[in-house]
Amino acid sequence: MRAFLIRWLAITIAVYIASRLLPGIHSDSFEALVGASLLLGIINAFVRPVLLLLSIPFILLTMGIFIFVINSLLLSFVSWLIPPFHVEGFWNAFFGAIVISMVTWILSSFFRASDGRIHPITHHQAIKRANARTIDS
Numbered sequence: 001m002r003a004f005l006i007r008w009l010a011i012t013i014a015v016y017i018a019s020r021l022l023p024g025i026h027s028d029s030f031e032a033l034v035g036a037s038l039l040l041g042i043i044n045a046f047v048r049p050v051l052l053l054l055s056i057p058f059i060l061l062t063m064g065i066f067i068f069v070i071n072s073l074l075l076s077f078v079s080w081l082i083p084p085f086h087v088e089g090f091w092n093a094f095f096g097a098i099v100i101s102m103v104t105w106i107l108s109s110f111f112r113a114s115d116g117r118i119h120p121i122t123h124h125q126a127i128k129r130a131n132a133r134t135i136d137s
Contacts (some may be wrong), residue, residue, distance in 0.1 A: 011044075012037040014103035020027070021099055024092025030079035032084035040100075041079045049073060 008069070015037045019025045027033040051070050058066040072093035079087035087093045 008038060008041050010104050010107040011041045011100070013107060014100040016039065018096040018099040020116055022090040022096050024086075025096045026074060026086050028084035028086075036085035038081050039081060040075065043074050043078065048092050066092060068097050068101070071101060075100070088097050 008087060012034055015025075015033060019033065021026060027036065048070065051074075052067065055066060055070060072090065075097050076087050076090070076093045079085050079093075
């Protein structure tokens with residue numbers, strides 16, 4: 001539950017930053033922004049993986065840029081489902097998806113380590129030594 005709340009907070013901050021940076025993304029109230037970020041997080045968790053799987057040829061053809069198209073379509077879908085949250089046009093959704101992705105990625109890197117547990121990324125319980133051999137020339 002704690003991991004979900006931290007991820008939701010990161011998405012909420014990212015959507016807020018996108019709404020402040022881009023003139024085509026705005027919300028009528030803070031509650032609409034929080035609701036839109038919650039719905040965006042749920043859609044990203046359940047619908048986005050299926051869409052990514054179905055669009056693998058396009059993702060490979062565009063070298064990954066199509067992922068931002070999928071993210072922008074999902075952001076537009078959230079604005080369609082929540083009328084007080086507005087995303088005007090495809091390009092605002094596209095650049096908003098880029099901003100949200102980058103901010104969420106940066107914020108997530110501070111809280112989620114490679115082992116899946118939530119703690120600052122600089123925390124390491126022990127440094128593991130590599131069990132390897134060297135080749136002398």
